[in-house]
Amino acid sequence: MAFGISRKLSKRALQGHSWLGLAVGVLLYWVCLSGTVAVLGNELVRWEQPNVAxxxxxxxxxxxxxxxxxxxxxxxxxxxxxxxxxxxxxxxxxxxxxxxxxxxxxxxxxxxxxxHPITDFIAEFHAQLHLPHTFGELFVSILGALLTVLIVSGVVAHRRIFKDAFTFRGGADSSLKQADLHNRLSVWGLPFHLMIALTGAYFGLGGPLNTLYAEAMYEGDKGALFGEVFGxxxxxxxxxxxxxxxxxxxxxxxxxxxxxxxxxxxxxxxxxxxxxxxxxxxxxxxxxxxxxxxxxxxxxxxxxGFAQGHAGQEAIFSVYRLHFGHFGSVWILLSYLVLGMALTVICVSGINLWFKKRQITDALNDYWAAVVWGTPASFLSAALAGFAIPSMIVPLFWGAFVMSCSYAVYKRDPHRVSQQLRIMTALLLLALALTSIVLHGWKDTSPAFIAINSGIISLAVCLLSYFAFKKASRQATSNLK
Amino acid sequence: MIFTMAGILLTNIATICLYRGWLAEGANKSKASQGFTFAGWLLIPVSIYVSGLESGIRFAVAFAIITVCFSAWLLIVRARTQRHTGRERAKHRKALNWRAAAQGLIPQLLTAIALIPVCGTLAAFVTVGITHLLPFERVNNLALGIFTMPLIWAGLALWYMAETNRMRLYLCGSLLAACSAFSVYA
Structure with a gap:
């Protein structure tokens, strides 16, 4: 007897996967991008106030x-x-x-x-997308559950999951490249992404589920439930x-x-x-x-009893460190950064694939270019302004983001707008690191301050070099033709 | 440190074995490639055991997941193919068709309602309705339910997307909801 996923189920799963991906892609992109940066929460707190002994x-x-x-x-x-x-x-x-x-x-x-207003901004954006606290947390947790739906439907949709496990077709056909990028990052990162989705869903959905469990097992007494779980x-x-x-x-x-x-x-x-x-x-x-x-x-x-009590208590109290990678050494933190960035790229490449399959270009392409590169650029602009007016970071971010969307729609050239926003992001990264060094100095600062600023500068230099390299190779290809 | 490093090394070897095993296709899929695949799967739990001797089983699993992922990505980068299939065709620029978008809004909204609040609420009831009956400690049932609920949500969403007989879907869904609610509140 052979077990397998039927072609029909696979096709329908792919349709559902695409539909849901498009419906929540932008929100997931925001949550994943901010979550990747939030992994460095402790280091960012030290970076913002580097002169504390x-x-x-x-x-x-x-x-x-x-x-x-x-x-x-x-x-x-x-x-x-x-x-x-x-x-x-x-x-x-x-x-x-x-x-x-x-x-x-x-x-x-x-x-x-x-x-630490910049760290607070990132944490609140990741945990509640700047929505009112309780609603925002529930909303983001629902996104975590929907990420699980996307992961499961993605696996069912992918009939050649093992055969293609190591295939990556680069080159000029960017549809294939985007598809392979999306699939390879997803398949190999699957256990990590599933863990992130399940632990992320816990933060906001734990509350409503506890209410149901209190009804089912504690005769409606939520206090008794909390007493048994949390002491x-x-x-x-x-x-x-x-x-x-x-x-x-x-x-x-x-x-x-x-x-x-x-x-x-x-x-x-x-x-x-x-x-x-x-x-x-x-x-x-x-x-x-x-x-x-x-x-x-x-x-x-x-x-x-989280350490020596029931396995369930240990599982519930392990959520935070597992979700943010705060265990092991600095290598775990760095791994989480890469894996988080991979999840962000999966969100982007999934929607890119949908755009590639369309026969036309319209304002949606403009908005998408503004979302992908306008988000980091707007965040960096707001963070820079936040050095002077820390209380205004959130409105500044959304203001800058609306401006980048308006600019993209006005220019009607998503490729060019994307290029401009990428370069702006790299330059703003440099400006952020340099401003923080000018404000706090370099001597007598915490090691985290030096590490974060070095990281920001290296990232900016890598991005600029990569863009320059891409531009040069594009020009060389067009000259050959 | 030595056992952790040995475990990580074994995980890398396991990934290379899987790479060798899965690379061959069709007629090339010899017994040797099947052996590599088998060795790859076998080495992963072995590597977890070896790392676990020093770091504990929890950390060993985490290290294995991260290592498999990174070594596979590195192998993919190394083995990537470059195909030049010519320039992409330039696409027509069109104004956004707001009327068509508005017309399609209601079916999209209905799908969204079915997939998000309906499947989500049903998943919560089904999860609690089943897990609270399990013969474990209450805390363990609760933790199991909290972490499996999104997976049950995914299953229900997949069912909603794949089911062609809508009447059967609605009937089974309603029955499931009624049984779960009875299990929770009765």
Whole structure:
């Protein structure tokens, strides 16, 4: 008995794949492009404020002083209070409360306000496309689920998936080239892309699914569901104002000697039953952290169980690090950059294929040229302006994007507009790196600042050289003819 | 470090074996090429096992996925063919036909509604309706459901796109929705 996908099913799957790809292609392109950059979130935060002192050392007494200072200065606390401890990928301690965050210096005083508008722009664009928070997150997660639909329909549509696994036909026939580029990047990146789609879908769809699970398994009690997955609130003994962070950190060392402290959440800050939640990374797992809970005096209470509990808890709490590649070494980050860029290219090449098959050129081609290269160019223009007026990055981006679309429609020459926007993107990359160097200097800056600026400059130089090479080879070909 | 590197090396060899195996087609597809394909598939789990000795199984799987992907792309770049089939024909420039686009809007909108909110909601109900009955811990059922729901969505969307008998599709879909809702709320 032979198993296989019928030609008819394959054809219909391809039709559906094309339809859905066209329907959500632009949105997926935005999410994938911003997601690729968002992989470098921690490095970008350090790049935006490069003069903050960096160290992996910290004293619990100093951290406690910073917490006290924050309580005195802020008065009423309306949010969670979280203290991020220094780690190799973010060697800075900072404290967040009431929607603000401050870096903590060696002496335990709150220093610079943590501010990174460019990174925030990228993160918000990726997570919610600048839509209102809850709706935007759900919307982007639905895009993650639709990416799964595209992946599955793409596999069903591709009858020669193994036979053509290593075929790439370059040369002048750009339809074949686009098709091969689309298929080869998709097929070999499939496990990664599927993981990105499934973990991406979780962020916004987890909520509605939890509501249904609460109905089915917890008699409608969502609190009970969250208690079982994320841990019940512990019974913390009364707190007599003698917080001992040092004792908590020392106890953690005994309870989980291999775990690396990552953050401290002060639950019910200033209340009688205040308790501490110490997030600690287990470097042999994908979970963001295990959460060890202590009373305010630093006595160990319990652990939620992400590391040693049920497999389901581990799976749910592994989503973040898997989605953003924050595990392993810098090589994993670089791999995620390449794989993310491949997914972005897949989105673009899929729509390019549709354009290639059309017999005509119209305004849609103009808009598409503006979307593909207008997006990075608009983002870079907004980021540059953001050095002067950080609060205006979002409107500046959308303003620049509308302008690039209008320009493309006005010029009615998508090929030329695409060329101009590409060169503009490369030049804006150079301008961004140089502006940041002029503003912050080069000496006494964080290694991330040097790495990101070197990366930006190298990328700009590579893009410019590639465009020059392409232009020269095109001219040589036309001279031969 | 040594086991991780050995694992990555084995993954590279596995990809090269698959390359050798799949490159041959039709009459050229000898026993040797089938052997290469078999060796390629076999070496992938072996490489995961070797990396896993040092890095743990979770990281070993991640390393294998990334390595297979990169080594395959490098092989493709190396083996790419250059065909010069002549210049592309210049296409006619036309004004965007807004009237035709507007006329086609309603069927497109209906497809979008069927594929996105309808298939999505049905997938959520089917997933929860089935997974909460599984004989595992509740947390494990929940996690399994959260990660399989988009795949069930994909299956339903594919069914919607491929089914030629629309009446059967609507009847089966409605029955599925009713059973799942009963399973969730009853």
């Amino acid at each position: 960096e160290t992996l050392e910290y004293s619990p007494a100093a951290l406690q002083r910073a917490y006290r200072q924050m309580l005195q200065e802020q008065g009423d606390i309306s949010t969670l209070v979280t203290m991020r401890l220094p780690t190799p990928d973010m060697p800075r301690a900072f404290l967040s409360a009431n929607g603000n965050a401050w870096y903590i210096d060696d002496a335990g005083t709150l220093s610079q306000t943590k501010s 019940e609130v512990p019974d913390a003994p009364a707190y007599y104002g003698k917080m001992d962070l040092g004792h908590a950190l020392a106890s953690l060392d005994t309870v989980a000697p291999d775990a690396r402290p990552l953050f401290i959440t002060f639950e019910r800050p200033g209340e009688d039953d205040e308790f501490l939640l110490l997030g600690a990374q287990h470097t042999d797992m994908f979970i963001y952290s295990e959460q060890y809970r202590f009373d305010a005096m630093g006595n160990y209470l319990d652990a939620v």
